[in-house]
Amino acid sequence: MQFFVDTADVAAIRELDELGLLDGVTTNPSLIAKSGRKNENVIEEICSFVTGPVSAEVLATDFKGMLSEGKELAKIAPNVAVKVPLTWDGLRACKVLSSEGTMVNVTLCFSANQALLAAKAGATFISPFIGRLDDLALDGMELIRDIRLIYDNYDDLNTQILAASIRGPNHVKDSALAGADVATVPPNVLKALVNHPLTDKGLEAFLADAAKAKG
Ligand code: E4P
Numbered sequence: 099m100q101f102f103v104d105t106a107d108v109a110a111i112r113e114l115d116e117l118g119l120l121d122g123v124t125t126n127p128s129l130i131a132k133s134g135r136k137n138e139n140v141i142e143e144i145c146s147f148v149t150g151p152v153s154a155e156v157l158a159t160d161f162k163g164m165l166s167e168g169k170e171l172a173k174i175a176p177n178v179a180v181k182v183p184l185t186w187d188g189l190r191a192c193k194v195l196s197s198e199g200t201m202v203n204v205t206l207c208f209s210a211n212q213a214l215l216a217a218k219a220g221a222t223f224i225s226p227f228i229g230r231l232d233d234l235a236l237d238g239m240e241l242i243r244d245i246r247l248i249y250d251n252y253d254d255l256n257t258q259i260l261a262a263s264i265r266g267p268n269h270v271k272d273s274a275l276a277g278a279d280v281a282t283v284p285p286n287v288l289k290a291l292v293n294h295p296l297t298d299k300g301l302e303a304f305l306a307d308a309a310k311a312k313g
Contacts, residue, residue, distance in 0.1 A: 099274050102151070102282040104262065106133040106140050110285040115148060122150035124225075124262065124282040126181070126205070127157060138174060145175035151222070153203045155181035156191075164191035172200045179203045179222060184212045189219040196220035203260065210244040217249060217257040223280065227263035228273070238263070239272045246277040267291055 100121035103114050106129040114120050123144055130137050141154045152175070156167040168180040168191055179201035182188035192202045196219070203223040204216035208231060216224045226245060228238030242261055249255045260280040261273035267290055273281045283291075 099278065100150075100280040101288065102153075102260070102280055103288060104129070104264070104282040104284050106130045106135075106144075107285065108133075108140065108143050111144055111148065114285060114288060120148065120150070121280070122152060122177075122179075122282075123148055124153040124181075124203070124260070126153075126155050130155075138171070141171065141178060142174050145177060149177060151179040151201055151203075152177055153179045153181045153205075153223070155205065159183070159185070159187065161187040161190045164188060165194055168195050168200065168202075177201075181205050181225075184208075184216060189215055192216065192219040192221050196222065205262070208241070210241065210248055213241075213245040213257075213259075214248055214255075217255040221257045223258050223260040225260045225262040225282070228261055228269055229263035229265040231263075232265070238269075239276055242273055242276040242278050250277075 101119055102122040102124050103111055103120055104124045106125045111123055130140055133140055144152050154171045156164045158164045158167050164182055171180050172178050180195055181203040182191050183206050184204050192204055196202045201222040203225055204221040205225040207213050207224050207226045213224045226241045231238035245259050258279035260282055261278040262282050264281060264283050264287060266287055270281050270283060
């Protein structure tokens with residue numbers, strides 16, 4: 099399973115990248131707005147040190163606008179994955195961009211049929227939003243399982259399932275169990291994955307015993 103980090107905070111990305119566990123990055127307009135910087139500048143800086151896919155979202159909502167914005171974003175670096183919304187115009191833009199060799203991440207996916215359409219349009223990644231479904235008391239993980247099953251039924255559907263809108267460690271574990279190819283995880287959740295009180299307690303005891311033996 100690949101780990102992407104879901105943030106536009108360059109310092110946080112650098113810190114996680116140094117651990118050597120980062121396979122890519124996803125951003126979205128809300129995350130970019132939080133950074134207070136221009137989309138292109140943030141993406142360019144991330145791509146200067148991250149070699150895996152870096153998702154950069156278009157703001158246009160019409161086919162032509164998405165296409166021209168997508169082409170500009172793709173020029174920033176070869177590892178930019180252009181993010182388009184799951185609309186008919188987004189799917190059209192996805193088809194063209196992916197046939198030109200640009201990676202495309204189709205975002206805001208909330209149903210298995212939408213995921214099927216994205217795969218037919220040649221998406222590199224489909225982003226089902228688990229947390230936002232769970233927020234409505236729906237089952238985000240069921241969507242991941244359904245998409246996995248559908249994609250595995252057909253040899254010609256090669257889109258990678260990118261579990262998005264992850265809220266906590268259980269979402270990461272359950273996405274892995276459901277066979278998601280990638281999980282895009284906020285930095286605080288990614289850091290929390292290592293935590294276990296028994297690890298801390300065990301380490302403390304080992305060090306105490308080693309100190310006793312020395313003394
Ligand atoms: C994914 O690419 C999206 O940026 C992200 O996971 C959305 O998460 P949210 O629902 O927490 O905003």
